[in-house]
Amino acid sequence: MDQQIKIYNTLTRKKEAFKPLNPPYVGMYVCGPTVYSYVHLGNCRTFTVFDIVYRYLSFLGYKVRYVRNITDVGHLESDADEGEDKIAKKAKLENLEPMEIVQRYTLDFRAVMGRLNNLSPSIEPTATGHIMEQIKMIQELLNKGLAYEANGSVYFDVSKYNEQNHYGKLSGRKIDELMAGQRSLDGQEEKRNNVDFALWKKASPEHIMRWESPWSTGFPGWHLECSVMSSKYLGEQFDIHGGGMDLQFPHHECEIAQGVGTYDKEPVQYWMHSNMLTINGQRMGKSVGNAILPNELFAGNHELLSQAYSPMTLRFFMLQTHYRSTMDLSNDALKAAERGYKKMINGLKVAKSLEYVEDASVETDEKLNKQILSIIHSIYRGMNDDLNTAVALAGMFNLLKKINSIYTGSVPSAKLDKETFRQMQETYIRFVEEVFGLVEEKPENLDLLIDTVIEEYQNAKETKNYERVDAIRAEFKKIGIVLKDMKGKVDWAYDEV
Ligand SMILES: [Zn+2]
Structure with missing residues (x-):
């Protein structure tokens, strides 16, 4: 406090x-x-x-x-x-x-x-x-x-x-x-x-x-x-x-x-x-005929909507605007929010999987440590400034860049102090889950299913059955998931496009 x-x-x-x-x-x-x-x-x-x-x-x-x-x-x-x-x-x-x-x-x-x-x-x-x-x-x-x-x-x-x-x-x-x-x-x-x-x-x-x-x-x-x-x-x-x-x-x-x-x-x-919510620049109201109910948004069945948008997409969309500004709802804005939400949730998966690897041969990067701490600070500063979630979200995406650079291996975690690493990981996870209240939306038992198919994908790769490899990738793509060939393992993420 x-x-x-x-x-x-x-x-x-x-x-x-x-x-x-x-x-x-x-x-x-x-x-x-x-x-x-x-x-x-x-x-x-x-x-x-x-x-x-x-x-x-x-x-x-x-x-x-x-x-x-x-x-x-x-x-x-x-x-x-x-x-x-x-x-x-x-x-x-x-x-x-x-x-x-x-x-x-x-x-x-x-x-x-x-x-x-x-x-x-x-x-x-x-x-x-x-x-x-x-x-x-x-x-x-x-x-x-x-x-x-x-x-x-x-x-x-x-x-x-x-x-x-x-x-x-x-x-x-x-x-x-x-x-x-x-x-x-x-x-x-x-x-x-x-x-x-x-x-x-x-x-x-x-x-x-x-x-x-x-x-x-x-x-x-x-x-x-x-x-x-x-x-x-x-x-x-x-x-x-x-x-x-x-x-x-x-x-x-x-x-x-x-x-x-x-x-x-x-x-x-x-x-x-x-402040108010507007739609396509107009005040939303029953009399104007542009009032959309949440369930219509989630199901995508309203003439002003080109597709369905999930509850978490709507939540993310709302976080993007400071609460004292009017917020304008449109298909473009919602689609952008959908991409942003998926990016943030993919980041959550990554942040949770990240582990600090000690390595005496790697020198601490003081500048990077400072950068990360200053990004964390900017997230709090946003929230402390009249709950400016828009500023805090921008800080979170900056933090995610650092998290991803460690995840992909382009930056070894040992370049960070252990404490900086801990703060980075904890800040990202806790802000997504506890402060922003964003949760992963997925069909039931999706994990089990994905793991099974990934096993098959790995087998196909080992036996150099590239036709099968491509086919599996294509099937995943259809349900909005991309496979990532990592060193020694295969991981997956939600497709951000
Ligand atoms: Zn009252």
Whole structure:
């Protein structure tokens, strides 16, 4: 943990040195999915970004408690507290219980996260599992005069809050402009100001997801659950809050107001937001007709895709862009990512097989040792600079060049100090596996199969049956594998073209 990380804090708009409140413990909360439809690629990016944050902090030795919620109630169609509950609407549409919708899309979400090798959070709480706690927080806000009841619903009083605080500081919105905004939306008359937001909504007769409360039979406002669950599991103040940048306003702004309003403390030290995913330069969206689901990408069945791309290709693709930049998805970019991923995984195989061979006749190459240590340093520097995976990846490929030069025998390992060699090998392996979370994708029992055929290939070579040698090579090529004739043995690798 001697590594000093800097994190860009949306709240201060600056890169800041990361100093957890109670090291080595780190509390991190990320807004999870609203489980009313299949998770889309933009969400996958957000969750992969924070998986990398989780992985890297853990890698450095921090004890991270990572909380990511499941929104299973209260997320209405419109940010203005209007429209139907997204889950209830889908349930009606498909003639299912809301909890069947929740179950279906929660399972889909977890399956996709699993295929992308995103680690499970430490706690994955649901909004419906925390209704009592939400009622309690509303009560406290009412007691403090920061909320008011109107016709069975309870709203947060933003202008009251703003007498002492600054609503809008995270997103940079101006309160006057927000107040002056559209006023006469349907059903907004209950609010004192249109900028006020719902903490509790009285359920209309047809609304099926409903709970008893002191104010009405109803349901909690969407923003409330995150304040309640983050403070319950991470404390009134915690280190990192993450989410997609589209959540900055109003969702995260409301979270700050609820946290400060209830506990008189800034709830979050570092606000981190991941940028959008675009496709062929356009914003991805259902209405634009260019939204691709992860499973469509993995199967290759979408008209915008020229082939299937594996989960690890997608993961590698996401690592190539810094999380605060927009990331553009295209066939060309994905194909390049596929090559990059295979190269990196081939490197992993090589790095694992590498052994240091002592040789007194070889002189240590000081310059090479220094080069390698400086490459390793550049990988950490990339990650420490606001989790810049793009820079770290470039460093990894530089390191791989050195690893490969030893693997091919062009550089004897004895030119390195034993310690440099160890660091090189360990850094490469641990970054691929633990930090980047990339795993080898292969059909089952492929190894066994390959070994058997390689034996035959070796026999053919020994008996000078070159026709057979060529035929075997050609067959391997077809399944994307190349054979490598090494001194005294045959090895194989994924074809990088
Ligand atoms: Zn949230």
